[in-house]
Amino acid sequence: MTGITSGWFHATLIFIAQKSDEFFENAAVVSLMYFHVMPRNPSRPASGRYFIFSAHLTALALGVILIPELFCEVHLITVVLVCFGKALGSIKSTVDDETLKVKIISIFNKSFVAAGLSFALWIIDFVFCSPLVAKFYLHAFFWHFGTAFALFWGGKGSLELGIAMQAKDKATEGSYKSS
Secondary structure, eight states, X not given: OHHHHHHHHHHHOOHHHHHHHHHHHHHHHHHXXXXXXXXXXXXXXXXXXXXXXXXXXXXXXXXXXXXXXXXIIIHHHHHHHHHHHHHHHHHHHHOOXXXXXXXXXXXXXXXXXXXXHHHHHHXXXXXXXXXXXXOOOHXXXXXXXXXXHHHHHHHHHHHHHHHHHHHHXXXXXXXXXXX
16 A cells, blocks of 8 residues: 555645555554564464554554644654564574574664665755755655665565564474473
8 A cells, every 4th residue: 555655646746645644654553563573472362462552553543634744754763673673682582593583684684774774865955945946856766666665575574573583483383282
């Protein structure tokens, strides 16, 4: 949805399209945070996590419309940083195989670099955006491509981490049954 709503906004420049673009770009990262990076607790039902995720998305939708200065950039950057921090913490505490750990961290590093570079280019475009100065169009050409790669690598890293966490859960579950 991020690409569709972003294209809709940039093609039409209408209010609801912009808000949809902002919502879905935030929601993509929020979904990675809740479903792949946040630690699972076998003693607590998954429905609690789904409820918190749904409440977060509801607050996000309201925030994008009512407090765009906070939810469009500050929230996105905060969630991205929390997501990377949680991912690294989960990798260190969950993945015992050093080769797999390096592989997953490398995937997340690609995502982090793509996100950081995209953000830096967006800032340059934002700073020099005025009627007197021609835009560099870094936002149009690099923000969208870069964040698409960041989401791709973030999703791939989250998937690899999720598989490693499931394998560890199964190994732990098997050791409980054998004792």
